[in-house]
Amino acid sequence: MRIIVDVMGGDKAPDETVKGVCLAAREYNATYILVGDRAEIERVAEENALDIRRFDIVHTETVITMEDDPLCVVRSKSDSSMATGLRLLAEGEGDAFVSTGNTGALFTGATLIVRKIKGVTRAGIGTVIPLQTPTLLLDTGANVTVTEENLEQFGSMGSAYMRKMYGIAEPRVGLLNNGSESCKGTELQQKAYQLLGSNPDVNFVGNVEANTAVVGGCDVLVADGFTGNIFLKAIEGLGKYLLLKLKDVLYSSTATKIAALTMKKPLTAMKKDLDPKEHGGAPILGISKPVVKAHGSSDAIAFKNAIRQAIAYADSGVIYDLAASAQVFAARKKEEHDQWKREHSEAVEVPRNTDIQTEETPQN
Numbered sequence: 001m002r003i004i005v006d007v008m009g010g011d012k013a014p015d016e017t018v019k020g021v022c023l024a025a026r027e028y029n030a031t032y033i034l035v036g037d038r039a040e041i042e043r044v045a046e047e048n049a050l051d052i053r054r055f056d057i058v059h060t061e062t063v064i065t066m067e068d069d070p071l072c073v074v075r076s077k078s079d080s081s082m083a084t085g086l087r088l089l090a091e092g093e094g095d096a097f098v099s100t101g102n103t104g105a106l107f108t109g110a111t112l113i114v115r116k117i118k119g120v121t122r123a124g125i126g127t128v129i130p131l132q133t134p135t136l137l138l139d140t141g142a143n144v145t146v147t148e149e150n151l152e153q154f155g156s157m158g159s160a161y162m163r164k165m166y167g168i169a170e171p172r173v174g175l176l177n178n179g180s181e182s183c184k185g186t187e188l189q190q191k192a193y194q195l196l197g198s199n200p201d202v203n204f205v206g207n208v209e210a211n212t213a214v215v216g217g218c219d220v221l222v223a224d225g226f227t228g229n230i231f232l233k234a235i236e237g238l239g240k241y242l243l244l245k246l247k248d249v250l251y252s253s254t255a256t257k258i259a260a261l262t263m264k265k266p267l268t269a270m271k272k273d274l275d276p277k278e279h280g281g282a283p284i285l286g287i288s289k290p291v292v293k294a295h296g297s298s299d300a301i302a303f304k305n306a307i308r309q310a311i312a313y314a315d316s317g318v319i320y321d322l323a324a325s326a327q328v329f330a331a332r333k334k335e336e337h338d339q340w341k342r343e344h345s346e347a348v349e350v351p352r353n354t355d356i357q358t359e360e361t362p363q364n
Contacts, residue, residue: 001030001311004094008036008063008081009101011297017100018044018052020303025054027304028311033094035085037061060084066296070104074112082106086113089289096290096310098281100298107142110284110291117319119326122150123286124225125293126161127232130273132216136162136171140282141229148191151175151222153329155202157285158220160325164318166219174208174218176227181207188224196222201328210234239274280305283313285322290314 003024007017014036021032034041034052038059045052062080064072073083082101086109089097097114099106107123116123124139138154139146155173162171175193177185182193184207196204208217210231223231246267250260260267272278280302281294290313294306 001028001096001314002033002094003030003307003310004033004035004085004088004097005307006036006081006085006097006099006101007034007041008060009099009106009296010294011066011100012299013100014040015044015048016298016300017303019048019050019300020298020307021055022050022052023300023304024307028308030307030311032056033058033085033088035060035088036081037063058084058088064102064105066102068102068105070102070108073105073109083109083113086110086291089291090114096292096314098292098294098303098306098310100281100294100296100303100306103141103293103296106291106293107284110287114287114289114291116286117288117323117326119323119330120157120286121153122146123284124150124154124157125282126158126285127282128279129232129235130279131214131235133219134166135213135216135219135221137176137221137223137228137232138285139223139225139228140232141225142284143225145226146188146224148188148195149333151188151192151224152195152199152202153326154222155196155199155204155220156325156329157322158222159202160321161285161318162219164316164321165312168219170203171219172205172217173202173220173222174205174213176213176221176223176231177207177209179207180209180212192222199332201325236276239276243271243274277302278305280307280309283309286326288319288323290319 005021007014010017018041021034025032033056035058038057041057060079060081062077064077064080064082082099082105085097088094090113111123122143125142126136126138127140129135129137136158138158159171159173162168175189175196177189196202205218208221213221250256277299281292284291284293290310292306292310294303
């Protein structure tokens, strides 16, 4: 397994990303290609006494910042660490690519350089949230605007992912909305509701409100990237708040401190469940090769876990399941389109032996 790593993207790069790769190398059986400024990589290694001799380094000097336009990955900064790493993946030099960099640029680069799976109308970032039951939220930031067919395909791709990765035979698919009734939401949600409900390959359970999603309302939660990202960040923020409040309670007196000691093991497990860095990154579903987006503020542990997720994603072969799902989806849409054409393209017949009326010629 060969993992290509952009060590220059993100808020804490390259220090935390290089340290994260070294942590991953100790735990996971893989080889690593580090893409970035060689001098900076060597500086981090020297300052932290890290052995990087086992890694291949592909030197690049250009870095895509969080403020850069997404298209810069294929235009003004096509020589950046992110763009170079994506090209290496596309050319078969590695099995997966991981970056903490600019989400828009990574999504654009993955789409234009690595390319989508045939039949996928729009790729999306899929994040598994550790709620009452693991829930795949798709999309979590790649697509601010989508069509109802994009949302329908997110349901299909999400189902294929959860079947393969989590062993759920019939994943429940919900549409994130502001009410459970079919009439709720904007025109987009209402149309998506109809499409998801009529898709025989999707176990659609209807609209799912945010308060229902967190208590196991579905296995796949479909949303546009804008709404999905807000929901995800709200969950992450609430988790941090609850941990802080719990800490205040448990350290408020001698009695509660003693109680905390007796609950140390379950409390540690709870903290791990609620800590975003424990879950690493999120795959961009619909891309023809594994591309994983790690959180922009990832520290070394979070980046190590993103690498772990990339290895699992590549090793699972789930991309073949996504490709099969895309073929079925595309075939169904073609049949629906052809049926619509047959029903609406019949020409209006003009009665025979009847003069066709025209405008009268103006008299001089």
